[in-house]
Amino acid sequence: MNKRSLLAGPYIVWIIGFTVLPLLMIIFYALGDGRGEMTMSNILAIFEPVHLKALLLALWLAILCTGICLVLAYPLALILRKLNIGKQGMMAIIVILPMWVNFILRIMAWQLLLSRNGLINGALGAIGLPGQDLANSSMAIVIGMVYDYLPFMILPVYNAVTDLKDDVIEAARDLGAPPKAVLTRIMIPLTKPGIISGITMVFVPSLTAFAIPDILGGGKVMLIGNIIEQEFSTSMNWHLGSGLSIALMIFVLISMIFTSNEEEGKERRAW
Amino acid sequence: MEQAILNLEHLSKSFDGKKILDDLSIDIGKNEFVTLLGPSGCGKTTTLRMIGGFIMPDEGRVIFEGKDITALPPDKRHINTVFQKYSLFSHMSVADNIAFGLKLKKKSSAYIHDKIKYALKLVDLEGYEDRHPMSLSGGQQQRIAIARAIVNEPKVLLLDEPLGALDLKLRQDMQKELIKIKNELGITFVFVTHDQEEALTMSDRIIVMNQGLIQQIGTPVDIYNEPENAFVADFIGESNIIDGVMPKDFLVEILGIPFPCVDSGFGRNELVDVVIRPEDMEFQKPGSGMLDGRVTSILFKGVHYEMKVQAGGFEWLAHSTEAYHPGTEVGIYVKPENIQIMHKPTSAAQEVINTNE
Amino acid sequence: MVRSKNFFMKFYLALIIAFLYIPIAVLVVLSFNDSRSRVVWGGFTLEWYKTLFHNSDVVAALQNTLTIGFGSALIATVIGVLAAVGIDAMKKRSYSLTLGVGNIPMLNADIVTGIALMLWFSRFTNLGYVSILLAHVTFNIPYVILSVLPKLQQMDMSVYEAARDLGASSVKAFTRVILPNIFPAVVSGFFMAVTMSMDDFVVTYFTKGAGINTLSTMIYGELKRGIKPEMYALSTLIFAVVLIVLLLVNYMPRIRQKQIQRKLQNRKAAS
Numbered sequence: 001m002n003k004r005s006l007l008a009g010p011y012i013v014w015i016i017g018f019t020v021l022p023l024l025m026i027i028f029y030a031l032g033d034g035r036g037e038m039t040m041s042n043i044l045a046i047f048e049p050v051h052l053k054a055l056l057l058a059l060w061l062a063i064l065c066t067g068i069c070l071v072l073a074y075p076l077a078l079i080l081r082k083l084n085i086g087k088q089g090m091m092a093i094i095v096i097l098p099m100w101v102n103f104i105l106r107i108m109a110w111q112l113l114l115s116r117n118g119l120i121n122g123a124l125g126a127i128g129l130p131g132q133d134l135a136n137s138s139m140a141i142v143i144g145m146v147y148d149y150l151p152f153m154i155l156p157v158y159n160a161v162t163d164l165k166d167d168v169i170e171a172a173r174d175l176g177a178p179p180k181a182v183l184t185r186i187m188i189p190l191t192k193p194g195i196i197s198g199i200t201m202v203f204v205p206s207l208t209a210f211a212i213p214d215i216l217g218g219g220k221v222m223l224i225g226n227i228i229e230q231e232f233s234t235s236m237n238w239h240l241g242s243g244l245s246i247a248l249m250i251f252v253l254i255s256m257i258f259t260s261n262e263e264e265g266k267e268r269r270a271w
Numbered sequence: 272m273e274q275a276i277l278n279l280e281h282l283s284k285s286f287d288g289k290k291i292l293d294d295l296s297i298d299i300g301k302n303e304f305v306t307l308l309g310p311s312g313c314g315k316t317t318t319l320r321m322i323g324g325f326i327m328p329d330e331g332r333v334i335f336e337g338k339d340i341t342a343l344p345p346d347k348r349h350i351n352t353v354f355q356k357y358s359l360f361s362h363m364s365v366a367d368n369i370a371f372g373l374k375l376k377k378k379s380s381a382y383i384h385d386k387i388k389y390a391l392k393l394v395d396l397e398g399y400e401d402r403h404p405m406s407l408s409g410g411q412q413q414r415i416a417i418a419r420a421i422v423n424e425p426k427v428l429l430l431d432e433p434l435g436a437l438d439l440k441l442r443q444d445m446q447k448e449l450i451k452i453k454n455e456l457g458i459t460f461v462f463v464t465h466d467q468e469e470a471l472t473m474s475d476r477i478i479v480m481n482q483g484l485i486q487q488i489g490t491p492v493d494i495y496n497e498p499e500n501a502f503v504a505d506f507i508g509e510s511n512i513i514d515g516v517m518p519k520d521f522l523v524e525i526l527g528i529p530f531p532c533v534d535s536g537f538g539r540n541e542l543v544d545v546v547i548r549p550e551d552m553e554f555q556k557p558g559s560g561m562l563d564g565r566v567t568s569i570l571f572k573g574v575h576y577e578m579k580v581q582a583g584g585f586e587w588l589a590h591s592t593e594a595y596h597p598g599t600e601v602g603i604y605v606k607p608e609n610i611q612i613m614h615k616p617t618s619a620a621q622e623v624i625n626t627n628e
Numbered sequence: 629m630v631r632s633k634n635f636f637m638k639f640y641l642a643l644i645i646a647f648l649y650i651p652i653a654v655l656v657v658l659s660f661n662d663s664r665s666r667v668v669w670g671g672f673t674l675e676w677y678k679t680l681f682h683n684s685d686v687v688a689a690l691q692n693t694l695t696i697g698f699g700s701a702l703i704a705t706v707i708g709v710l711a712a713v714g715i716d717a718m719k720k721r722s723y724s725l726t727l728g729v730g731n732i733p734m735l736n737a738d739i740v741t742g743i744a745l746m747l748w749f750s751r752f753t754n755l756g757y758v759s760i761l762l763a764h765v766t767f768n769i770p771y772v773i774l775s776v777l778p779k780l781q782q783m784d785m786s787v788y789e790a791a792r793d794l795g796a797s798s799v800k801a802f803t804r805v806i807l808p809n810i811f812p813a814v815v816s817g818f819f820m821a822v823t824m825s826m827d828d829f830v831v832t833y834f835t836k837g838a839g840i841n842t843l844s845t846m847i848y849g850e851l852k853r854g855i856k857p858e859m860y861a862l863s864t865l866i867f868a869v870v871l872i873v874l875l876l877v878n879y880m881p882r883i884r885q886k887q888i889q890r891k892l893q894n895r896k897a898a899s
Contacts, residue, residue, distance in 0.1 A: 014769065
């Protein structure tokens with residue numbers, strides 16, 4: 001360790017004090033049964049039908065949300081690159097600015113927009129389409145999550161796409177690749193790190209969300225996040241809540257390894 | 272030139288209201304090694320990119336094998352490019368990079384395999400198939416870029432300052448390599464560079480450009496020995512460029528001193544530009560040359576010494592294998608055939624060239 | 629054809645921006661609505677802007693939100709910048725270990741981070757203002773490092789050595805040479821941290837304890853009973869302030885540049 005790296009000292013202390021130890025704490029609670037005995041049952045409780053159903057539904061909605069975010073963000077990034085906008089970080093500001101309006105209020109605004117006599121149905125009615133009952137449904141939750149997490153997809157993907165060098169794309173065209181092949185064979189593979197970081201940034205919070213499902217699901221849709229939250233706020237079973245949290249974390253870790261593994265394999269071959 | 276494979280007809284292009292190319296026409300022959308030479312911003316890269324299909328001209332046409340390809344996108348052209356920054360695909364192995372164009376054309380894997388082998392052999396990188404481009408040196412990356420382009424069997428290969436990022440020794444090796452590859456393939460090379468030495472070494476024909484205009488087209492020897500104007504003379508090699516007057520044929524007055532020369536056909540007392548290469552400056556005893564001067568500085572350049580000589584109110588540049596130290600009085604003599612007489616620029620565009628120097 | 633493609637691209641861009649800003653527009657409209665109901669338009673009023681600062685609960689929550697936001701961002705920036713400089717000097721192994729563990733609060737599910745910190749804090753002390761602040765610092769530091777570290781790595785460290793060579797102490801060399809170089813990244817890291825803190829709901833929700841609220845948790849609590857219209861007014865105000873600040877920060881340099889250019893041109897024309 002040289003002298004300069006000692007500057008990271010306060011941070012390392014902070015990590016141990018406020019990241020590592022709290023995580024050990026949650027594991028400690030997860031393995032306890034409240035009477036001083038050790039048990040795995042809190043963690044294994046994830047396989048109980050109610051919990052498993054909530055986890056699988058959360059997983060499905062998270063995949064949906066992540067997919068929609070990617071499908072929305074990638075063309076946007078391509079367009080921004082093409083229009084040559086945002087060299088001054090304007091796009092980053094446009095995307096981040098909404099975060100300054102309170103998160104709960106923004107989601108609540110969606111509740112109004114999606115409600116039976118809300119704006120969306122009003123607009124649909126105005127063009128002669130039948131109204132949709134979007135409020136208090138899984139669909140509403142997905143819309144809310146896409147809305148809230150889209151910036152976390154846009155920013156890394158947009159960075160990766162604007163970082164692409166023009167000459168590499170020209171080289172592909174020169175070698176006979178039509179625009180579609182340039183996209184699939186050059187641009188998407190080269191921006192994969194950005195895509196993966198966008199996917200993790202969206203997938204993890206959407207899988208574990210509880211406030212958005214709470215507001216937009218109207219209490220009808222129970223996701224794993226809601227169940228954990230209730231263990232702490234209403235059922236007051238901290239051990240079960242911790243156990244489910246740990247199970248959720250393991251699940252997240254596994255799915256993250258799943259997405260990043262491919263990358264690593266490539267990297268190794270590369271060097 | 273035998274048969275033309277590429278005809279550039281009256282190409283013009285402006286960016287942001289600034290004219291980059293102005294009514295440029297060139298014919299390029301089969302198997303020719305043509306170099307577009309000029310300072311940055313002269314329009315040489317723009318011209319190359321028009322041939323490659325990356326830029327559309329505002330006016331004019333690009334004719335390839337008799338067909339108008341002006342509006343054809345790059346992927347539909349039978350022309351490939353070696354880019355200045357190599358532009359290799361960093362997510363693919365060397366073999367995948369080279370195979371890129373062939374896979375798009377749905378060639379058989381056996382064919383692709385053979386082609387990769389052949390191309391790697393041609394650029395002296397046998398056995399590099401599985402390497403990753405980013406793990407190679409600049410020179411090796413450039414060779415891969417060449418291999419990647421030539422496997423597609425283009426009829427014209429465009430090279431955009433491909434050696435610019437390499438160091439001197441490597442650059443010289445690659446120059447020889449490129450000539451070898453060109454001879455082996457028997458295709459047309461259009462080469463862009465701002466390095467006059469590179470252009471003189473490699474080309475069959477050089478097109479000197481400045482400010483979007485062609486200054487001179489000719490073989491390397493022509494261009495060096497008989498520059499058509501002061502810009503070319505100054506850009507190709509070092510020169511003494513000085514004002515002169517032609518009182519009659521075969522005589523030019525420089526700084527009021529008559530110099531015999533071999534040029535004729537200029538108007539009586541026409542103002543001209545006179546070019547004398549530094550290596551054609553000969554030193555004699557003071558008084559026995561055409562004018563006397565005093566050496567003001569000397570630099571050792573390896574093969575020769577470079578001296579500056581103050582004479583007749585002009586600072587002359589001279590090369591000699593002998594050293595003349597500062598303070599030495601010398602007589603300057605120039606053989607008549609080494610004096611190059613040129614018309615003063617007439618057009619406004621050419622005027623710009625001179626004032627920009 | 630090129631024009632229609634261009635139009636399509638701009639249309640898509642506008643659509644995404646509309647998606648991001650429509651909920652905010654809804655809140656702005658509600659802030660001027662002279663009706664306590666969220667779905668009935670009762671005419672235009674500035675009432676909520678007037679009563680806003682008379683409501684001591686709202687003022688307290690706003691104060692908490694702002695002081696925690698800026699306070700935690702400031703602490704996180706100091707620790708984070710030092711850490712980035714230190715991490716930059718580390719050998720590969722400790723480098724990836726520190727970054728890997730350090731990024732946990734950013735990558736981990738908010739709900740797990742919140743619960744873990746809550747369990748940990750409640751061991752030692754009552755939950756409250758301080759626990760929220762510490763929790764926010766914890767998830768803010770990685771954002772600062774994420775912003776600063778790449779800039780440091782781009783920077784040529786020989787300038788630091790040159791400064792030392794010319795007689796600067798290590799502190800002087802840092803403040804005079806390194807800091808000015810990375811300053812934009814430090815500012816954007818700080819800004820990002822403030823944004824993340826103000827936007828946070830989940831971690832605050834778990835670590836706040838009883839009797840204290842930030843705007844997020846306060847509004848969440850009001851959701852079921854009905855949100856006070858003052859909240860719409862407040863978030864509109866916050867949004868407007870941030871928007872104006874951002875516009876000034878972004879456009880001032882450019883406007884000034886244009887002024888200078890014009891001046892130069894005038895001078896040229898005059899001479």
